[in-house]
Amino acid sequence: MxxxxxxxxxxxxxxxxxxxxxxxxxxxxxxxxxxxxxxxxxxxxxxxxxxxxxxxxxxxxxxxxxxxxxxxxxxxxxxxxxxxxxxxxxxxxxxxxxxxxxxxxxxxxxxxxxxxxxxxxxxxxxxxxxxxxxxxxxxxxxxxxxxxxxxxxxxxxxxxxxxxxxxxxxxxSVLVNPVYRHHIPVPRRHVKLVRLSPREAQFMYRHQFACTEFFPHDIDSVLNNPLSLGTFLAVPVQSHSSSWHGIEKFLASPPNSWAVLSVWNCKNSFQLEVRGASRLVRALAGTSRFIDRMLPWFKIPSFPNLFRPFGVYFLYGVGGAGPEAQHLMRALCAHAHNMAREGGCGLVATEVAACEPIRDGVPHWRRLSFAxxxxxxxxxxxxxxxxxxxxxxxxxxxxxxxxxxxx
Structure with missing residues (x-):
């Protein structure tokens, strides 16, 4: 130019x-x-x-x-x-x-x-x-x-x-959830998580989301990008065999309920920092972390230290279907939270349509989320x-x- x-x-x-x-x-x-x-x-x-x-x-x-x-x-x-x-x-x-x-x-x-x-x-x-x-x-x-x-x-x-x-x-809606210092259990007895390969994920998204507004036609470039940390599919245990037979067979005969999402690593591109918070807010956040350290068995949802640079994992390709989709999405979000915890991030975020059916299955803090x-x-x-x-x-x-x- x-x-x-x-x-x-x-x-x-x-x-x-x-x-x-x-x-x-x-x-x-x-x-x-x-x-x-x-x-x-x-x-x-x-x-x-x-x-x-x-x-x-x-x-x-x-x-x-x-x-x-x-x-x-x-x-x-x-x-x-x-x-x-x-x-x-x-x-x-x-x-x-x-x-x-x-x-x-x-x-x-x-x-x-x-x-x-x-x-x-x-x-x-x-x-x-x-x-x-x-x-x-x-x-x-x-x-x-x-x-x-x-x-x-x-x-x-x-x-x-x-x-x-x-x-x-x-x-x-931008839905934001803090990353706690403790691991969030995933209900493995009721939910089966499958990690899809980039090829399987591309097949899944093109089959289920190709007609979704703003779907990128170069989804393969997104899924194969090093910042994309994986795509995960959740299904009820009772409706799926213990072995994975490939995405083609899954889509040919899907269970009554399923949910899917992918994780993107924003931490390696940029970091955020909260500034201007009052001393009271900082003190309350610090107190929650102190209590969590002293009483780890209670697994208190303590507020992470966002007053210094922190990373974010972004959840994209969020979707699902069936009566148990929201429950399955909560399990996927718990898994993504644990990935962010291991990756040293302060927040997990996603963005969905205001009327997205699976929206209520995404854990988030109202104070951090916004339209x-x-x-x-x-x-x-x-x-x-x-x-x-x-x-x-x-x-x-x-x-x-x-x-x-x-x-």
Missing amino acids: KTIMEEDDNLMIVIREFDPQLHRESVESVERMCEVGPSGKISLFTDLLGDPLCRIRHSPSYLMLVAETGGPLRETVGLIRGCVKTVTCGRKLSHRNNTGSIPIATKAAYLLGLRVSPAYRRRGIALKLVHHMEQWFKQMGAEYSYMATDEENEASVKLFTERCGYNKFREP DLWCVKRLSEEYSDGEIGDWTKARPPPSIFVDPREV
Whole structure:
């Protein structure tokens, strides 16, 4: 992308592509000045572990732009990231048997990591960054652009909905659970856990989730990524033999209930830190850990130390079916918690549709969890309506697929 210079109110702003050698330190400085996360709940500060591209480099196509002040003393004052991929945006009935569905795909772009230095806000820098990123999206052939923000972040919501032409689209729930110092037992007598190979996991997801909104068509790249720690399937013991005969036989004759999820290691990409907590909150959290250490047999759900950098494991591909699906999902989440405990993480998180049927089977703390807001924009009216019409006007489905590369 070419360097773009704009002058407004005696402030020269240069928009250019991120250069690791020139911008790494200055971008890290801007990141440290900007808090993320839900307002009024917890104030999180992110540390990208020295790699500003870590949140997008796993996507098929990606770009990072920085905004600098002009003149001899260049200062990085803003940044934005974006990536483009093919996702499912709807479904249509199969003409073969009129019972099944086939996915409808579109090329969608995702905006993330928009940051502006506090001293330079309300000067149009964020708007410039968004517009220039959208130009790149169009060059890449993207039909839609979408972004996620905290619904309580009024400045971000107004920027995108009032000034950038985005529409409020989906309101999924971010469910967050702390990682305790003790192991959570998995009910092995009633639940059988099967670890799927990447090939089996891909087969499973394409069979069960291909028509789910935002399902990435390069799911194989996600599952084979080193940050993906495994996919796990849970079934009732009484409905499944003690041996595993492969995913094909499972899908040909599935049990009445099942649940599945995959685990993504965010710890090796970035770490978070809670700042601004009162002394009382810190004291209560420390007291819970002290009691847990003194009385480990009670297995008290103590609050981990989130006031220093900590890692997160993200659960994606969360889904299931049947009357016991929520119970099976709780067993899977217990297993994921124990993985996070061994991995030294402070939190386990996932994101699901607000009306996701299996949502109540995901353990989470209300105080840490929050509602997310996804906004979407159609980038060009020149594109055909396709088979679903304008995606921005589509009704919310019961489930969505959250790509862990965009966390």
